[in-house]
Amino acid sequence: MSTLALSTAKEVFDLLRDDLRAIERELGRDAVSDVAAITEIADYLREGGGKRIRPSLLLLAAKAQGYEGQGMVKLGAVVEMVHTATLVHDDIIDAADTRRGRPSANTTWGNAKCVLAGDWLYMQAFHIALEERNFRILDLLISLTQQMVEGELLQMETLGRAICETEYFDLIYRKTACLFQVSMRLGSILAGATDEIEDQLGEYGRSLGMAFQIVDDVLDLTASEDMLGKPVASDLREGKATLSVIHSLENGTEADRGAIEKVLLDQSFDRVDHAEILEILNRNGSVEYAMAAAFRCAEAARQGLAALPDNEFKRALLWVPDFVVARDK
Amino acid sequence: MSTLALSTAKEVFDLLRDDLRAIERELGRDAVSDVAAITEIADYLREGGGKRIRPSLLLLAAKAQGYEGQGMVKLGAVVEMVHTATLVHDDIIDAADTRRGRPSANTTWGNAKCVLAGDWLYMQAFHIALEERNFRILDLLISLTQQMVEGELLQMETLGRAICETEYFDLIYRKTACLFQVSMRLGSILAGATDEIEDQLGEYGRSLGMAFQIVDDVLDLTASEDMLGKPVASDLREGKATLSVIHSLENGTEADRGAIEKVLLDQSFDRVDHAEILEILNRNGSVEYAMAAAFRCAEAARQGLAALPDNEFKRALLWVPDFVVARDK
Structure with missing residues (x-):
């Protein structure tokens, strides 16, 4: 990556810094379940990082059009959770050993728990999205998830x-x-x-x-x-x-x-x-x-x-x- | 089972016969995907039968209160699909060989495809439920699914x-x-x-x-x-x-x-x-x-x-x- 690109990446990051931090906090809150295994796996996945490119796109799309509400933080967390859920199930399917330079979740917790953790993350994503009380948003998310699942098959x-x-x-x-x-x-x-x-x-x-x-x-x-x-x-x-x-x-x-x-x-x-x-x-x-x-x-x-x-x-x-x-x- | 009970079971079935048939047709339509493997697995699961007790309860609850609309057929199919999705994932987790006297889906199609088929069935259930355009219905279904997944864990x-x-x-x-x-x-x-x-x-x-x-x-x-x-x-x-x-x-x-x-x-x-x-x-x-x-x-x-x-x-x-x-x- 050139120095120029790096400096621009920093500029973009600065532009979204507060909102991306808010999304991290939201993801932290959203990963909490009564069931210890889910919180553990969800925390592990969240801490694995990733580029947060999907929430960043959502933020940029909203902000470029003058939006200033809290919905973009919620939905930013939602798209990241959907993404994470697909990764968890894909790693089971590909029998992956590593993900983002660390052992994949299925290696640590086994396939069975990861099937359920993935299910839970999908539901948690929809649960947060439901708070927006907007059917179009739900239509998009459900149809998206079907497309992704079909794609993997x-x-x-x-x-x-x-x-x-x-x-x-x-x-x-x-x-x-x-x-x-x-x-x-x-x-x-x-x-x-x-x-x-x-x-x-x-x-x-x-x-x-x-x-x-x-x-x-x-x-x-x-x-x-x-x-x-x-x-x-x-x-x-x-x-x-x-x-x-x-x-x-x-x-x-x-x-x-x-x-x-x-x-x-x-x-x-x-x-x-x-x-x-x-x-x-x-x-x-x-x-x-x-x-x-x-x-x-x-x-x-x-x-x-x-x-x-x-x-x-x-x-x-x-x-x-x-x-x-x-x-x- | 006594003869008395059998005859009453038939009476209950007669009461719901047309609606249960409509639900079977709805389930048939809902199981169709562009992806052959999904349609195949979904058909297999549907043809496996089951008592349809959940849709029957939904029908009885609605009809006992005078409801006559089509929503009960749609939502009857939805609760059956959610039920089926949990069974598919549970069979993977339990490494089950049989389900309802037949080989379980994971035995025939393997765990990987069944993880995805289960995901797809969940999404299809929500997709149909979304058509009712009622947030309370979605709240109930999403929170239900999380409870069930947590329970399995x-x-x-x-x-x-x-x-x-x-x-x-x-x-x-x-x-x-x-x-x-x-x-x-x-x-x-x-x-x-x-x-x-x-x-x-x-x-x-x-x-x-x-x-x-x-x-x-x-x-x-x-x-x-x-x-x-x-x-x-x-x-x-x-x-x-x-x-x-x-x-x-x-x-x-x-x-x-x-x-x-x-x-x-x-x-x-x-x-x-x-x-x-x-x-x-x-x-x-x-x-x-x-x-x-x-x-x-x-x-x-x-x-x-x-x-x-x-x-x-x-x-x-x-x-x-x-x-x-x-x-x-």
Whole structure:
């Protein structure tokens, strides 16, 4: 990350500092259950951090449109809780050992408790959202969660095989972009946006989320384990073909395709090693291809902001897509 | 079951036949997802049957108060879906092999898909409930689901050890009675009941649910595998102490307590066999003790109906507690 970007990240953070702190306090309050195991797991997940990018988007969307109420703190906590709930269940499904550089919750508490902790977090998120007494908000959150759950199931059915770009884009929409989109929509609803503006900001969130996930998938292949806080190429190890891999599958030689398919099928680098895959991706220009797609999504995101009045929150929203595609972890 | 009871069961069923059929159609429509695995699992679960006792209670509560709208069909499907979602996740947690005499869903589709199918069913239930555009209904459903999830976690923490009656009653409230209570409340809300009547009918549901679960737990110990559609004494095999077992733990000899604790700890009948446990329970009058508690709950349930006008639906509600405590499977 360049010094310039860092300084801008700090500026954006400063802009949201008080609200993000309020969201952390809200998350702390919301994680408390009569049942010790739930509070323990919820605390562990909350303390694991994460970028809080979804609540930040919701805050920026609301504040860019002049909203000043407390709803954005509540709903910021809600989108983070929904996100966390999906991670807990996904880690069970992927039998993940680590998450954000720490043992995943299922490793510590076991699958059974984590199924229930995930359920509880979903319900707690809806419980907080219900306090807004706004049906549109609930419609969005419930339909979002269904999309995400369906996406995870669809992904399971693709494991170990080549998929096409259409399948890939549908999967990352459900996995990531849908929640980015809903975060922007929720901020807009709080601010009393027209349907048109809400749709445009939703499009911003969707495009940004697509860019975010494409870059995430590239970094999974190209970054180091230290950077990622998890083993490199874990997507391939789980049998998942991401955009650059799909590009090499479709544009590489027969041998390239054969090598990639072996890794997908084996869900390991036993027969073909990681370096060989990287060589294939680089030789076919597949990493650049994926990054170009991410840049296009980032540009599309910025265009969704056209109708917003100029203010520091809009400027922050304009900057976020650059940050997302330029990050190295 | 006596002939008299059977004939009354048919009368109750006749009273609700059209609405229950409408609920089955609604459940069929609601189980459809773009994702084949979800539709498959949801169909499998729906076709597994079950007594539809929760939707029946909701229908009776609404109709006893003169309600005639379509909301009761929708919400009847909702409570059944919430129930099914909890069963799917519970079967994962208990690593159950069978459910209602068939392989449990997790045996066929694996835990990962069933975590997601359960999530999806919860969301679909809320999605349908949202159509009623009534916040009270959503408050009840979300808080119910949290109670149930917490109950399952609390239960996990009791496995393998003796518990006291207070713990037992809290667990069965969360596991069963809470959803019976909410079903009665939802029917009342649809019918526009006063808070007082809603509370009274909620109490009916709670007491009935307690009676239902106490009897279920007794049957698990005393009925045959053919009757149950699952192995006998599966609670003890999972390390769960139920009411009659708690009674013998607290009122039996040192040797009785030792024998029961061995089974709970081992989660098997390897050191102490099932017949020996039944002998302990019978000698201490523990089965009668549990059934007496169930009869008291059934009586308390009936008292919750005092304020209802006399009609065939009230008469059906008066009959249900007798049915619940007299059933042999």
